[in-house]
Amino acid sequence: MYTSITEEERREMLRKIGVSSIDELFADIPAGISMDGPVNLPGGLGEMELLAHMEELAGMNHGPRAFIGAGGYSHYIPALVDHLSSRSEFYTSYTPYQAEVSQGTLVAIFEYQTMIARLCGTDIANASMYDGATATAEAAFMAMRSNGRKRIVVSSALHPHYREVLKTYAWASDSVIDEVPLREGVTDIESLRERLDDSVACVIVQSPNFLGAIEDSATIAGAVHSSGAILVACVTEPMSLGLLRPPGALGADIVCGEGQAFGNPVGFGGPMLGFLAAQKDFMRRMPGRLVGKTVDAAGQDAYVLTLQAREQHIRRDRATSNICTNQGLCALRAVLYLSIMGGVLRNLAALNHRRASYFRHRLLSKGFAAAGDAPYFNEFVVRHPRAMDIRDALMDRGMPLGLPLGGYYPDMRDCLLLCVTELDTVERMDRYISEIEAVQ
Amino acid sequence: MDTIFDYSVSGKNRFQLPEAGCEDYDPIPEEYCTVATVLPEVSEVEVVRHYTNLSRMNFGVDNGMYPLGSCTMKYNPKINEKIAAMEGFSAIHPLADASAVQGCLRVLYELAAALREITGMTFSLCPAAGSHGELSGAMIIKKYFQDLKEARSVVLIPDSAHGTNPASVAMCGFTVKEIPSNSDGDVDVERLRQLLDGNVAAMMLTSPNTLGLFDRNIREISRLLRENGSLFYGDGANLNATAGRARMADMGFDIMHTNLHKTFSTPHGGGGPGSGPVGVVDRLAKYLPVPLVAKGAQGYYLEYDRPDSIGRVHSFYGNFLVALRAYAYIRSLGAEGIRDMSDTAVLNANYLLACLRDLYKLPIDRKCMHEFVISDGDMPNGVTTNDISKRILDYGFHSPTVYFPLHIEGAIMIEPTETETKKSMDTFVNAMAEIRREAYEEPEKVKTAPRNTPVHRVDAVIAARKPVLVWEG
Numbered sequence: 018m019y020t021s022i023t024e025e026e027r028r029e030m031l032r033k034i035g036v037s038s039i040d041e042l043f044a045d046i047p048a049g050i051s052m053d054g055p056v057n058l059p060g061g062l063g064e065m066e067l068l069a070h071m072e073e074l075a076g077m078n079h080g081p082r083a084f085i086g087a088g089g090y091s092h093y094i095p096a097l098v099d100h101l102s103s104r105s106e107f108y109t110s111y112t113p114y115q116a117e118v119s120q121g122t123l124v125a126i127f128e129y130q131t132m133i134a135r136l137c138g139t140d141i142a143n144a145s146m147y148d149g150a151t152a153t154a155e156a157a158f159m160a161m162r163s164n165g166r167k168r169i170v171v172s173s174a175l176h177p178h179y180r181e182v183l184k185t186y187a188w189a190s191d192s193v194i195d196e197v198p199l200r201e202g203v204t205d206i207e208s209l210r211e212r213l214d215d216s217v218a219c220v221i222v223q224s225p226n227f228l229g230a231i232e233d234s235a236t237i238a239g240a241v242h243s244s245g246a247i248l249v250a251c252v253t254e255p256m257s258l259g260l261l262r263p264p265g266a267l268g269a270d271i272v273c274g275e276g277q278a279f280g281n282p283v284g285f286g287g288p289m290l291g292f293l294a295a296q297k298d299f300m301r302r303m304p305g306r307l308v309g310k311t312v313d314a315a316g317q318d319a320y321v322l323t324l325q326a327r328e329q330h331i332r333r334d335r336a337t338s339n340i341c342t343n344q345g346l347c348a349l350r351a352v353l354y355l356s357i358m359g360g361v362l363r364n365l366a367a368l369n370h371r372r373a374s375y376f377r378h379r380l381l382s383k384g385f386a387a388a389g390d391a392p393y394f395n396e397f398v399v400r401h402p403r404a405m406d407i408r409d410a411l412m413d414r415g416m417p418l419g420l421p422l423g424g425y426y427p428d429m430r431d432c433l434l435l436c437v438t439e440l441d442t443v444e445r446m447d448r449y450i451s452e453i454e455a456v457q
Numbered sequence: 458m459d460t461i462f463d464y465s466v467s468g469k470n471r472f473q474l475p476e477a478g479c480e481d482y483d484p485i486p487e488e489y490c491t492v493a494t495v496l497p498e499v500s501e502v503e504v505v506r507h508y509t510n511l512s513r514m515n516f517g518v519d520n521g522m523y524p525l526g527s528c529t530m531k532y533n534p535k536i537n538e539k540i541a542a543m544e545g546f547s548a549i550h551p552l553a554d555a556s557a558v559q560g561c562l563r564v565l566y567e568l569a570a571a572l573r574e575i576t577g578m579t580f581s582l583c584p585a586a587g588s589h590g591e592l593s594g595a596m597i598i599k600k601y602f603q604d605l606k607e608a609r610s611v612v613l614i615p616d617s618a619h620g621t622n623p624a625s626v627a628m629c630g631f632t633v634k635e636i637p638s639n640s641d642g643d644v645d646v647e648r649l650r651q652l653l654d655g656n657v658a659a660m661m662l663t664s665p666n667t668l669g670l671f672d673r674n675i676r677e678i679s680r681l682l683r684e685n686g687s688l689f690y691g692d693g694a695n696l697n698a699t700a701g702r703a704r705m706a707d708m709g710f711d712i713m714h715t716n717l718h719k720t721f722s723t724p725h726g727g728g729g730p731g732s733g734p735v736g737v738v739d740r741l742a743k744y745l746p747v748p749l750v751a752k753g754a755q756g757y758y759l760e761y762d763r764p765d766s767i768g769r770v771h772s773f774y775g776n777f778l779v780a781l782r783a784y785a786y787i788r789s790l791g792a793e794g795i796r797d798m799s800d801t802a803v804l805n806a807n808y809l810l811a812c813l814r815d816l817y818k819l820p821i822d823r824k825c826m827h828e829f830v831i832s833d834g835d836m837p838n839g840v841t842t843n844d845i846s847k848r849i850l851d852y853g854f855h856s857p858t859v860y861f862p863l864h865i866e867g868a869i870m871i872e873p874t875e876t877e878t879k880k881s882m883d884t885f886v887n888a889m890a891e892i893r894r895e896a897y898e899e900p901e902k903v904k905t906a907p908r909n910t911p912v913h914r915v916d917a918v919i920a921a922r923k924p925v926l927v928w929e930g
Contacts, residue, residue: 018794019532019722020801021878030808030879034824039800042807042824043702045671050707056700057574061791064536071785075545077560085552088772095472097501099542101508109517109533111525112728115856116915117847117907120458121515122727125508128461131927135495141926144728147585150772158628178772185746185768189596189629231489262491275772285561286551286773287585288730300924306728311920314905314913318458323920329588329624330861334633339624342586342718346726356461356504359496360470368477375479392485412554420552443478 018061083417084376084449086396086436087227088149088176088253089286090278093440098280098353108346112306116321117313122345123320126308129348132355136255137272137294138263144306145344146291149275150182153221153251155304155338156273156293157183158190160219160247162302162337167192168216170246172204174226176253177425183221192218199426202230202389202398206237213244219271223251224264227425228434229396230389231261238268247271255279255292256438257394259366271295280354281347290347301327304338365439369395373437376446380435383453388432396436398422403457404431410456416449458912461507462928465497472501514911515727516855522881524809526828526858526870527619527667529697529719534789537723537782546781551773555758561777562757565750568784569734575795576693577706578713578736581745583775587694590714590733591625591661596767597712597737597744598659598688599629604765609658609687615644616864617667622692631658638864642670642821646677653685663692664708665699667862667870668821669806669828679709688712693736696720697874698803698827701796705736712737717776721783732779746770801875802827805882809873812886816893820865828872830865836893838900842867845892847914848906852888 022030027039036042043051062070082091102108106121113119113126126144133142146152157169169187171180173196180196187194195217197209204222213220220241224232234250241248250264252274264272276290277283295303301324309323329336358365373395380399381387388398401407404421411418423430437446499507517523523530541547549561569580584590595612602609612626615636623633634652639645644662660682665671672678682689691710697720699705705713717723718731725731737745747766748759759774790798803826810829814822818834833842846856846869858870873882895902907914 018790018797019534020797020875022801022804023879026879027804030804034804034807034811036807036824039804042803042826043671044824045673045826046699046703047673047676050676050703052701052703052707055792055796058571058787058792058795061794062788064789067536067785067789068540070788071540071543072545074560074564075543077563078545078549078558080553080557082548083550083553085550087552089551091548091550097505101505101512103538104509104512105519105533106512106515106517108538108724108726109519109530110515110727111523111528111530111725114525114858115516115846115850116917117910117912118514118516118850118855119727120911121508121511121513124458124460124511124514125727127926128928131460131462132496134927147589147730148772151585151589151770176772178769181769182771185596185770186628188768189592189599191630231485260485260491261489263493263495266491282547282778283550284547285549285558285777287771287776288778289772289776300926307924307926309920310925311916313915317912319912319915320458321915321917321920323917323924323926326921328620330620332624333620334623334627336620336624336627339588339592339621339628340586341588341619341621342716342725342729342731344585344726344730345728346724347730349727352461353504353508355496356499356507357470357472357501360468360494360498361472361474362496363491363494364474367481368474370485371477371479371481374482375477378482392483392489394485417554417557439475442475 080417083419084435084437085420086254087420087434088178088275089283090254090438091283091440092278092438094280095357097357098350101353102346102350107349113322116319120320123308125349125352127320129352130308132352133292134294136258136263138265139272139294140297141300142292142294143303144308145348146293146305147344148289148291149253150179152273152291152293153179154183154186156249156271157219157221159299159302159304160249160271161192163247163299164218166216166218168195169219170195170197170212170217171221172197172223173199174204174228175221175223175251176227202228203232203391206240210240213240213246215245217244217246219247219249221249221251223253225254225257225394225396228398229393230391231393234264234267249273254394256366256369259362260370271299276351279351281350288344288347290344290351302337303327305340305343368439372441373397375443376437379446379450383450395438396434398432398434400432402431404433407453407456411452414452416452460928461499462497464499464503467498469500470498521853522877522885523855524857524871524873525855526872527694529872529874531722531874532876533722533724537785540785541778541782547778559756562750564781564784566752566757568780571787572734572736575700576713576736577704578738579742580734580736581749582734582780583746583771584733584735585771585776586729586731587714587716587733588621588625590735591621592628593735593746593770594690594712594714595626595629597741600744600767601688601741602658609656611657613652613657613660615662617862618661618663619692619694622661642668643672643674644678646674649678649681653681657685657687659688659690661690661692663695665695665826668830669825670823671826675708694719695827698799700799702799706738711741717779717783722786723779723782730776730779732776748774798875805873805875805877809871809882813889816890828870830868830870832865832869833867836896838896840896840900840903842869844903844906845869848892848903849888850907851909854885
């Protein structure tokens with residue numbers, strides 16, 4: 018359907034090749050493997066029919082935003098992000114192997130590496146990972162390669178899905194995971210201290226954590242470093258970095274997480290934008306692509322993929338990772354987003370927090386209880402004996418509310434995790450509060 | 458060359474945010490807050506001009522022929538971009554209740570079903586790229602033998618394989634043993650026989666292989682592996698040659714991955730996002746990464762109750778908006794279109810091969826599938842594959858894949874794909890003929906290429922010697 022060869026050209030090409038039919042070109046596929054007829058799929062759709070079909074499917078998704086974050090964040094995306102990332106010189110190119118015709122992608126990734134490193138308070142960042150969960154797993158692997166230890170200690174307030182992915186990767190690599198329990202909605206630092214010895218490769222702590230609370234990262238860093246382990250700081254809501262001190266400045270050696278909130282839609286969970294940043298000691302142990310600055314034959318500035326000796330296509334089974342294709346276009350969107358939002362990111366982050374505090378404050382005045390008193394950014398947990406009933410009743414009114422936590426933490430069956438961003442106006446929150454009053 | 462940081466002046470950004478409309482009820486303690494400004498402050502027009510100009514220093518499929526072997530740089534239909542931008546897909550939260558996301562779930566369900574028809578395998582769409590699918594597949598191999606209580610630690614991989622193959626299995630603790638190819642480009646079956654013992658967990662084979670050849674011994678290979686109790690992993694990166702012509706399961710593979718950004722035309726995005734679904738034959742389906750999408754009385758749902766699964770491999774369910782484009786592409790093509798896709802890809806590659814065979818050294822002389830490899834083996838005056846690839850840029854094409862596969866010295870791997878026109882292929886052949894003439898008569902022209910590109914030949918050695926990975930002003 019998207020082919021371009023006419024019947025006459027086909028005959029001419031077959032003549033040039035020296036065969037009489039296309040079937041002859043497939044002669045190496047043995048009989049019995051080669052299919053007799055077409056594959057069992059419906060006939061092709063024209064563009065108009067396809068569009069109608071897809072509109073129908075899109076229409077089967079419904080409901081307004083539900084005040085859910087939990088690793089995927091709905092933020093406003095400035096028009097120029099869609100506009101510029103739709104330039105097909107960007108999106109129809111591939112990994113910039115040929116630097117001379119890829120400076121657009123290379124400069125943008127170099128800028129991305131710089132922005133991410135600065136927001137994280139680290140020396141360097143790579144060109145992107147698949148998503149926050151795999152970036153976290155790769156961060157743990159990088160730590161284990163660095164100090165040769167095999168135990169990973171992880172906070173129970175790390176995103177539950179990230180912990181599951183970490184578990185999968187750790188099982189595959191025969192390493193061990195140890196989870197630190199929570200205390201009042203944050204990582205229990207005393208319990209963490211008890212787990213630290215010279216077998217621990219790294220400690221992974223998310224802040225703001227899965228429950229929205231800001232962890233005491235500086236104290237955690239002190240404890241982790243005194244045991245010789247590496248501190249991996251995970252951030253799933255990077256908007257928080259507009260307001261909060263960078264993890265690197267608080268003592269994190271590696272910073273990883275999810276960058277989707279910067280200019281990428283939630284998109285039913287993918288593509289996301291894993292990021293991985295670290296202090297410079299980790300440079301040659303970094304997985305994934307890195308773009309470096311150099312010069313061309315005429316002596317002018319140019320950019321190129323560098324330190325490729327770490328990578329699978331050179332080092333094969335001794336590579337720092339198997340990653341090849343990453344999330345280039347998502348990283349570009351993040352650069353575009355941070356270019357236009359950079360100067361106001363602090364104000365935007367503050368706006369997120371302020372609106373979240375408003376919703377929390379209003380909910381607490383309507384019979385919901387707080388679940389801990391740690392400071393938070395734009396997510397928080399509220400508790401109510403009838404939380405699930407209230408949620409169901411609101412859902413029936415077309416007003417979905419928050420993420421139930423019982424499936425993740427058995428002692429939080431009466432808890433909802435809520436997220437508020439700049440898209441949620443005071444009016445919208447007030448409407449929810451009125452409905453909550455009405456259904457109670 | 459300016460970066461966005463070079464435009465930054467404090468106070469220049471005027472992006473206007475809405476008023477909060479409320480006070481801050483829980484101010485974050487100051488000791489947690491930052492004071493530094495770390496991002497550029499630029500005006501909107503500067504952002505637009507900077508990135509518009511950067512885009513003009515890039516070369517994409519929409520600019521011209523992009524014969525990057527094994528990467529399948531085919532045309533990306535514009536309707537699929539429009540579909541992926543629909544708010545009914547792009548704004549949907551992955552943790553919303555299943556009843557509110559039936560459209561997304563149906564897309565995933567139907568795509569997995571279509572991939573099953575095309576390959577004969579059951580898929581999990583969670584892996585975010587081909588190498589991620591491979592890693593998931595390697596985990597399945599590990600889990601399978603763990604369940605059998607067999608300690609098998611070796612995975613056999615041909616010398617022609619993508620680097621991701623050995624890297625993926627190494628992440629699962631396997632040891633890699635390399636199998637040589639024979640002079641016809643097929644797996645050396647005798648050597649395979651010698652290597653097979655009770656310690657071999659699996660063999661990975663790209664089909665068609667990275668020389669663009671369909672291994673004529675594939676049935677023998679799969680029989681030997683089966684008799685040895687080993688699994689057969691199929692790297693489906695090159696599915697674009699065989700979709701609609703032969704199923705991976707019928708070739709004898711037990712596990713495979715496919716790259717939706719290759720065969721199913723989703724844009725490569727300057728290096729992702731891709732999508733690399735992992736598929737298995739029925740007896741291994743219980744090991745697939747969770748969640749799968751299932752269909753029940755209440756509609757579609759995410760299925761987690763799979764106790765033998767290797768577990769979760771992605772934050773959510775994989776690259777949904779990529780899978781969405783692939784689904785749209787498959788629906789556009791339909792049964793006949795899928796076959797026509799492979800047929801034309803193979804026709805185009807063989808046509809180019811026929812045109813280039815007298816101009817460049819052909820390490821293996823066979824009819825190819827969707828791609829083929831030539832080399833710099835008979836170039837005069839010290840002209841190398843790298844020189845040729847840079848000179849190709851001057852003629853307005855992207856370069857083929859170079860120096861891969863590794864076992865062919867100076868390899869130049871060419872994949873036109875089915876969407877290339879005969880006219881552009883003929884122009885490419887003329888350029889390759891001209892480059893050959895230059896190599897004999899004006900070698901400096903080739904050795905100092907490119908000249909007609911936004912920058913001249915880029916020095917990768919300096920970049921690696923003194924790495925500068927962030928902007929320093």
